[in-house]
Every structure is written in structure tokens, then in C-alpha cells.
Amino acid sequence: MSTGSSHKPGRRGDTRQRIQDITLELIAEQGYEKTSLREIAERLGVTKAALYYHFKTKEDILVSLFQDLTAPIDELIEWAAEQPHTMATKQEILTRYGTAMVDAAPLFRFMQENQATVRELSIGNNVKDRATKLVDFLLPEDASLADRVRCFSALISMHAGMFMLKETEGDPEEKRRAILEVATELVTRAHEH
Amino acid sequence: MSTGSSHKPGRRGDTRQRIQDITLELIAEQGYEKTSLREIAERLGVTKAALYYHFKTKEDILVSLFQDLTAPIDELIEWAAEQPHTMATKQEILTRYGTAMVDAAPLFRFMQENQATVRELSIGNNVKDRATKLVDFLLPEDASLADRVRCFSALISMHAGMFMLKETEGDPEEKRRAILEVATELVTRAHEH
Amino acid sequence: MSTGSSHKPGRRGDTRQRIQDITLELIAEQGYEKTSLREIAERLGVTKAALYYHFKTKEDILVSLFQDLTAPIDELIEWAAEQPHTMATKQEILTRYGTAMVDAAPLFRFMQENQATVRELSIGNNVKDRATKLVDFLLPEDASLADRVRCFSALISMHAGMFMLKETEGDPEEKRRAILEVATELVTRAHEH
């Protein structure tokens, strides 16, 4: 992605994008608090003040990342709302969700590993709302408490699996399929009364 | 047998203990970075400098909490190493693990919500090691990739479930049972080839 | 005949004027230091850089306001210099001064409330000079120290009165007359040896 090499003159007018890219990279690695604006600016080869030309606050950079990168999740939710509550739909929800996560992997890794931070930030509610909605789509009509746990676990396992199985041996694509399989299994189980 | 630094309670010197208690309370609520020594000291009614009489650094407080509160997990691992690899054993591992988590709930909540921080701290490896060992105990002998995911999910779901189902309605004890049920189910599934 | 820098209104280029208006409004409310160019630009709906097309520096905006709004005071001084030193003249000086103040109320309020700032700025000397000259016009020939104080008080009271009696009840016009009355009284007293 990006031209990859020379940084001084580089692109024209893509600074905003580059701020987002580098910020995402850094907070996924180090967390939000430990990533300073100085560090972001240094990596970009600009001044801290330049960041403030493009974003109003530090948190605003993160918010913009969320808005840009979680749009697919919102679309997924919108789509799901119009579908019949069949297992096929639920299966597709999981699949799509997996794809969205892989596409925005660093952001999801950040969310997974910095839940305390996310909770305190302005995006916290959004995140929780979406999770609740998604679980609701997966639930059977007469869900028992255990069924709720199953569907919740399905989502959680996808999140955690994506980022904590990195050090396990095996082809990533294969691992992804295995995770999806288990998640689907959990949702299916929830429907077998 | 004391761990070298001569700091066992010593009867009537419970400040050390109180530092740990308040620190745990605060980091579970706010995270590690956002909890300052000033805040801890203020809540205790002592000076920041007093903290340094009892602990070498801020991180040291956290480390001591880990050592004190995760001992049951280590014992569980030791115990498990001597048991036969039967489903009954595995079932008991999950049960005991659940109990240990509830007993040290704030610490586990902290670990769940601040994975990035934990990873960077000196305790990070410990945590990962223990998780790996526990998953290994749960695995069947001829585990497929999906089986690994199942056993991993079992543990993860227990963690996440304990702290994210707080706002779901229902009796806590009942919820705990449901979580355990699903976790057991996942491990069982892993053995049904 | 334009003053060199080509910046007379020129019909349909009222931005310069609007910058002055908004700046005056803001510094009268908040003071000079606490009014930023960003704020001025935002209120105008232009960029900060646009301000620099019309004025060389922040201070320059203030200077221009002074030059435009205190012209009547200069004219008053010129006029007074040609009048006989009678009480009637002095009475009229006070009256006219009051009118000038009301006409440029925000600027005078700013001067009253930000004396430290005005003193440090390039306009500081102007202000002091004018005050001295005006007091001199009001003084009797054989003025005692107390007489100087009386005439000085007359002017000061007009300034302070105009802006600090705002929260007192009563018709503004009436208050103005009362202030003028007291000022005149002070000058008269100074002449009663």
C-alpha cells in the first residue's frame, strides 16, 4: 500500500491519510496512551502542530479511523436488518464480519487489546451498541441464557482468535476458516434448542 | 520461603496490602496508564513517596498483584499436570479456572481489558505461558486446527463472558453456570473427532 | 493621497472593515491576549491567512482600530488648543470627550480594562500623551497638586463610570449626564482656588 519508499516530498495532500495510517499502526502496536503525537509527527516528518491542522484533538484522529474503517460493519448491520432470520443469514453475518475484521485488522486488534481505553473514549458506546445488535441478529427467538452465551462467544472468539492465534503454526487462511467454523457451530448449537 | 524482598505483612503494617487493594481497584476501573501514583496515594491518605517505601516502581505494584492473585492458577496448572487426560479432568480444570477468576475478578477484568498493556509489561510472558499450558491440557491428542480453536474459545469465552455479560439481565450465579456449560461444550466438541 | 499601502476600502472590499469590527467586539469582551486570530477568522468565515492579507500583524489590527476610532479625540485636542482657557471651553471638552467615548465605546472599554496590554503595545504612548494633553487643557493656571488630581479624576471617572456603571439601575442617558455633572464639578472645584 502507498508508494512505500520516499517520505520527504512524497504525496501532495495526503497528509491526513498518512496521519491516520501511522496512527493506526502505532496504536495497534503500543496502545493509545503510549502513542504520543510527537511520535506520530516524527514518523511523518512533520511538526506536532501539523497534526492539529488536520485533526482537532488526539482523540479525533482515533474517531476518524473508526468512522472510516467500521463503515462496513454498519453496512452489515443495515443489511442484516432487512434479511430473514434464517441460519443462512446468520452464517453470512459471521462470514462478512470476519472479512470486515481482516480488512481493518489493525483497528480491530486495537479494540481487542485496549478495551479499557475504548470504553472511556467517545467511540465506546458505538462499539458496544454494534456488538449488542450483532449478537441480537444471531440469537434464536426463544434464546436461553446459554444460547446468548453461545452467540456472544461466537463473536468474541472471532475477535480474539484473529489476533491471538497469530503465533500458532498454520496457514492464516486455514486458521480463519477454522475460526469461522467454530463460530458457526456455536450459533448453530444455539438453535438446536 | 518469603520471596526475597523481606516484605511480608509482618503483622500491623498493612499499608502494603492497602496499596495493592486500591491499585487493583483503580486499574480495573481505569486501566494502568490512566491510574497515577498520585491518585493511589491520595486515596490511601499517604504521600507518593510512601509508595516507594513499599514498592520499587509502579510496575512493581502490578507485578506483586499478579504474584499474589494468580497463585491459584499456577496451582491449578501443577495439579493438572499430574492428572490423567480425561474429560473429567478437563471439566474440572474449567470449573476451577472459573472459580479462580471469580475470586480475583478485578485482576482478570484488568487483564481482559488491557491486553496491550499487559503484553508490554514484564508479566506479559507469564500470562501467555499460562494460557498456552491451559489450552494444551484441554486439547485432545489428535487435535485438528478447529479443535485448538474450540479449546481456545472455551477459555476466551470464560474470560470475556465474566466481564462483558455484566449488563445482561439474570442471576450472576446462573450466568456463570451458563458460561461454564458452553465452555465445557466446546471442549467436548473438540473430542468428538 | 492614500496612506501608502493601497488598502483603502476601495468599494466592495469590506473584509478589512469586518476584521476590525469583529476584532473590536472580541477584544472588548475578552481582552487582547485571549482573543486569537483563529477566533477572529472563524467568526468572519475566512482563513487566518486572509487576515494577513489585510494586516501585517495581530497588533496591526489593533493599531488600525485606534487610528480610525480615536481620530475624534485628536480633533478635539486640536480644537481645544485654539480655544480660550475658559470654563466654557473646559465644559465643552468634557462634553465632547464623553460623546467620543460613547461613539467608540467598545474601544474605550478595551482601553479601560486592558491598561497593562495597552501600555506594552505601540499605541501605549499615544494614549498617555493624549491623556496628559487633555488634563492640561482642564487645569487652571495656578494648579495645586490637589487640582491636578481633580482634573485627572474628572477624566478617569468618565472612563470608569461609562463601563462600570453598566450594572447599576437607571436610564443610560441619565447616567451619562450624572457622570458629566460630577466631572464638571471636579474641574470647577479645581478653579475655585
Added chain:
Amino acid sequence: MSTGSSHKPGRRGDTRQRIQDITLELIAEQGYEKTSLREIAERLGVTKAALYYHFKTKEDILVSLFQDLTAPIDELIEWAAEQPHTMATKQEILTRYGTAMVDAAPLFRFMQENQATVRELSIGNNVKDRATKLVDFLLPEDASLADRVRCFSALISMHAGMFMLKETEGDPEEKRRAILEVATELVTRAHEH
């Protein structure tokens, strides 16, 4: 005042006092906004952080100065409240007020020259309250609008006189007497119906 010379080891435990002294000196000269904590710290030979050991914020330093230095004014108000409303009392109010101002001259100079700043700060209301109370003590019972202006002018003239007549020639003590004379005259006039 103070030992005057060597600054490095100097006093023990008087840092708080020295912060107040230097801050007062600087804000009287330059104003509040233009006086930075860096400057204060440098003059003291300590770090900015040291200031924060003694005061919670920049504004807090100013507040502490107010509390310490305007106590005599509060006492004056308390005293006045118990006196009969005679001209002798009023005369003494003015005299005492003048003394209090001279004793805390730099602070009063700051207040006189930075009214906009004072107004916005937490001390603003205090200042206004006190002024109102003092004027009320000076007023005759059946005060006309002009009488209010006279008493108000009396106070204002004392303030302004003290700091703006600095460059006029003459013995300071003599000037002070002249100012008091005019102020008394104004209050007297207010009672001559």
C-alpha cells in the same frame, strides 16, 4: 524585603512565599497572561514542576495572593459594617482603604491594569462584591444618581491615582494626601444634598 541577595540555597521552606513574591512582581509588570510559569520558575531557580508542588494551577497562585493580600480590605468592610454612618466613619474608610492599597500596591496595580483578566478569573466576583459594598458604605441615605457617581468616583480615583500619577512630579506622600483630599471632597459633596 527578604534577604535580598544569594538565591541558590537561600531560605529553607520559604519556596511557596517566594513563588508568590515573584509572581506578584511579574504580573504587576507584565500582566497575567504574559507571565509564564517558565519565567516564574526560572527567576526562582527551580523547575516549573516545583511550582505545581506548591500550587495546583497558575490561577491558584493568583488566588492565593488575593487571599493573603486583600484580607485587610475584608477586615475594613467588617469594621465598617459596625460603625455609625457618619462622615467621620466614611472619612476613615477612605483613609484605611488608601493605606491597604499602598501596603499591597503591586496587587492593586495589577487589578487596576488588568480588569479584563480579573473579571474572567475566579477572583472577579470577589472584587466586584467588595467594591459594591464599599461604595454602599460611602453613600448618603437619600443618594441621587449623581451621588452614587461621586462615591464611586472617589474610590476609582484613589485606585487610578495611586498608579497613574507615578510619573507626575512631587513627593509620593504628598500626592497620596492630595488624592485622599479629593476623594473625601467627593464623598462630602454627595452628602451636601
Added chain:
DNA sequence: TATGAATGAGAGTTCATTCAT
């Protein structure tokens, strides 16, 4: 007649940590 993009300097504030007492 303006804007977009940036800078350098500096602001106030907070932090973990130290050390003599």
C-alpha cells in the same frame, strides 16, 4: 483576494521517580 498546509515556539500540566530527613 484569498486558501491550504505547515512551522517554531511556547503554553500549562502531569508523571514516575528521588532523596535527605
Added chain:
DNA sequence: AATGAATGAACTCTCATTCAT
């Protein structure tokens, strides 16, 4: 067993100003 006093480094953020377009 603890305090008082301080430090150095870092933080987020704002400012007036510049300049190519």
C-alpha cells in the same frame, strides 16, 4: 514507616506567522 520538596521528561494543545498557489 513515611514525608516534604523537588526534578526531568514528557504530554496535549494553541499561538502568531509564513508562503506557495
